[in-house]
Amino acid sequence: MRSETATTAIALDEVSVERGGRRILRDVSLSVEGGTTAVIGANGSGKSTFARLLNGLVQTSSGRVRVFGLDPAHDTRALRGRVGFVFTDPQAQILMPTPAEDLALSLRGRPRSEIGLRVAAILDAYGLTAQADTPAFELSGGQKQLLALAAVLATEPDLLVADEPTTLLDLRNARRIADVLLAQTVPRVIVTHDLELAARCDRAVLFDDGRVVAVDEPHAVVAAYRRMCA
């Protein structure tokens, strides 16, 4: 078995996931130390299943998953707060009625005097100051996605996993979210059909029918994906 340290962000060894008698992940082995990893591949190829293994939302049928040396399916409490997860549908993760309240929730536990200042600074950084007290359901799709990402990043996770964070967005907001994601320093895994975003990552992983079929610098992997779809 491969040696690894608790600092290895992600280590999968021969992971399979079966659902309803079907193997939806097949012998996936992958290790991520840092930087930005794009995960690409066709609909139904297993990308979201892979992402959900990392926060314990999906359990393995065989093989081993480690995130910072811990098992996400069992060490849920120890990993809580260390893995930030951004979903495609931002509405699903906006928990409070307004952006200001939602960000304050992410910052809970900090000194009260600090929270107000930080909320204001984050709203400003994400261009959401005018929407601070707007009902969250009235925000545009792009504003919701920015808020969802800002709220996750405000918790200062050690690993960021985003499942199609730009899918609902126009070009400007897709680039804006990409800029925010790529500016982070913690290891990031970005599941995406946005090949422009994938190309800007440090490496890419290609899934096909539940298997990892390529791990390389993104241009090579995107080219392999294009050939596969040709």
Ligand SMILES: Nc1ncnc2c1ncn2[C@@H]1O[C@H](COP(=O)(O)OP(=O)(O)OP(=O)(O)O)[C@@H](O)[C@H]1O
């Ligand atoms: N709980 C489940 N039970 C049965 N099958 C499932 C379950 N979850 C996912 N699948 C199947 O596993 C396969 C992989 O799904 P997954 O959501 O990981 O794909 P994906 O690569 O994220 O696709 P997309 O690009 O469309 O989001 C699909 O065929 C899906 O129908």
Ligand SMILES: [Mg+2]
């Ligand atoms: Mg998916």
